[in-house]
Amino acid sequence: MERPDIFDRIMSWKPLSPLQPFYKKYKEPLLYLFFGGLTFFLSIGLFWLFTAKLSMPALTANIIDWIICVAFAYITNRTWVFKDKAHDAKGVVRECCVFMIGRLGTLGLEELILWIGIDLLGINSLAVKVVGQVLVIIGNYVISKLFVFRKDDAHETK
Helix, strand or coil: CCCCCHHHHHHCCHHHHHHHHHHHHHHHHHHHHHHHHHHHHHHHHHHHHHHHHCCCCHHHHHHHHHHHHHHHHHHHHHHHHCCCCCCCHHHHHHHHHHHHHHHHHHHHHHHHHHHHHHHHCCCCHHHHHHHHHHHHHHHHHHHHHHHHCCCCCCCCCC
């Protein structure tokens, strides 16, 4: 049996016990939304800091905030959301590489959204960033679920 994590322990508190069946059934998507939300606010905050306070160009600011947020997302996704599936060095390297490749794909999508929205259409950069982030979060979940942290052990090295 899997050892309870901090979220399992919180959900076992008496006042939260009525939510226990819902939590157990939807734990993975709930935790992804929680950490995806934290990553979203981190990304928006960093983007604002870099563009509004440090006067960086939007696309440059987005890449720097992406690097920070991807590191945060990998650690939280691996640790709590999808429960690290790879347990040896080869498996972890593979998992991390696939994670980064997937995130590079959604970075490209977000950069395109920012370029069209800000540079071509002249829409407020923060508004465009929020829209881009929503689409990126959805894309990242699909990529993580299907390719990075798969339920089957076929990608693990025994």
